[in-house]
Amino acid sequence: MNDSTELFLLVLLAGAIRAAIPLVLAGLGELIYERSGVFNLGIEGIMLLGACSSVAAQLAGFPWWGSLCVGATAGTLGGLLHAILCVRLRTNQAVTGLALLFLFQGLTAVLGRELVGMPVKDTAVYPLSILSNVPVLGPILSRQDPVMLLAVLLAMLTWFILFRTRWGIVVRACGEKPEAAINAGISLIRVRLTTGCICGALGGLAGAQMALFSATQWQENMIAGRGWIAIVLVIFARWHPLLLILGALLFGGLNALQINLQATGWTVSSHLLGMLPFIITILVMALASWRLKKHPGWMPASLGKDPPPEVERTLIN
């Protein structure tokens, strides 16, 4: 293939990876939480928390990894709140997620209003820049931010823990058959609270990555639906971390295609192109749900369900 096509494809790949990172991180958080039986529709709000707090930290002078930690911590608090409401107080999971979404959207808008548009400095960190001479992938890898490495590592770690360790079995048991978990002496509350915090942490990290490395500033509502896309990706990936990476890359590729098509001079309205990710997400959701009908075993059996009576009694202590 000629040079310009190759260049286009490389640019596309780089863009795909960049766009995929927050989806992978938020998706991992959501996946872990859902594997333990709770779904969090407010992950978008948690990403906003991470984004806003990390920008505030960076502008206050923290180093980039410190700001990432701040973002993750803010997200953890959000996830903890969700878990307390859903698991301890047994509120409706869907409604709780939506309520927290409103809350965090509003909270970040109010608290972040003085930060809007201020560019963050010192986040142009490229840990893989030594690889820039590697053929083909070099230029792409050398321009990736550190969170990309973290995302890949976390995905592999999640796979390993979920499917090869005892902790993973504990988490999955809570999502598949809570009665069995309780009978085995596992504290359902503790597991779900923990996975809720993890979901929050990863979601906050995802938002922080978007704000610090991709957009390099804070804008109200800047996550623009990616949290929802992550939720759909988890279903698409059958709650498997490695398939999640694949889905996120495909999605990121779509995003990158949309951006690059505009750059090549196609005179299609950017708003119309912007609708495409969401329309595709809707189609993916429909397709994935339809597949699930045929393969109900892919979904954690107790996802979203009220725990059965014998478990309820243990929750009320």
Add this chain to the structure above:
Amino acid sequence: MNRGILLRAGVIVTAVLAFVGVLTIANSSPPKVLWLFLTGGGTKYGIAEAIAKMTPILLCALAAAIPARMGLINIGGEGQFLMGTIGATLVALVIPDASSLLLLPLMACGAAILAGVWGLIPAVLKTATRASETVISLLMNYVSGLFVLYLIHGPLKDPTSMGWPQSAAFSANATLPCIPTTRIHPVILVALAFAILLAWVAQSTIIGMSSKIIRTKPAVARYAGIPLTTYYVFGFVLAGALAGIAGFGEISAVHGRLREGISLGYGYAGFFVAWLCRNSFLACVPASILFALIVTGADALQISAGLPFATIYFVQGLLFVIVLAVQRPANNGSEAR
């Protein structure tokens, strides 16, 4: 009952305290902000504004409540509202010179049809593939928002507006009349009528009873031969149409053209109101008045205290979370996705 009222009053007080707390952190002077907030809704102008805003909130609350009474979550009210504005705009721009008596109802129909289709999609996907109507209707909110932007920047862009993205202005025939010096328009009657009608249907007809069975025991409903698919689809389409009519009302009476910012989050406000009222259609009426007062207050805040409009989402979310935390888990639906 007393305890319930005390609880909810306590909730509101806590929410106000938290609001003040956040404002203090955000460096706004809380007393000034609270004063603006309360008086923004308290003056004569404020009350008229609140009643004007109550209409779209009530309609969107009904739009959220109808599917909710069948166990579905419709958070797509915002998108359905916007599609309603688009539908009304298309009719208004195609036949601007038709007589008002014909044009306005046609615009309402256009709004209802387009928004009804918007509501149809999540319902169809839910019944065909069991996809979560919550996620889909919410994703469609984003799509409709972008569609509005596309139209006002593109095909419907008004050449005489000096580059400002909006559609051409509606003709006088396409403008809903309002009570003088207010922005209260006839759609409020439609909203109230539907609230009463839906309450009657829910209470006294087989449709209402069947919906309740569908919500609480879907398996029993199927066994009894109740056509769930028809109920789901019809419920969502009706819900969409109502939100669309709210859109028609707002764009025709208040804005007079398609542009950004026609919805002040009415869809989400309606969702919250419906949830607060436990999906009781009649209770949505006073609740939406109360909420409209809050929205009017927030609007005043945006102008005078420089707080972003999303403050209203914060207040809403805070109330939402607090009520969630405090209420007894009555019939927490096992709404598996």
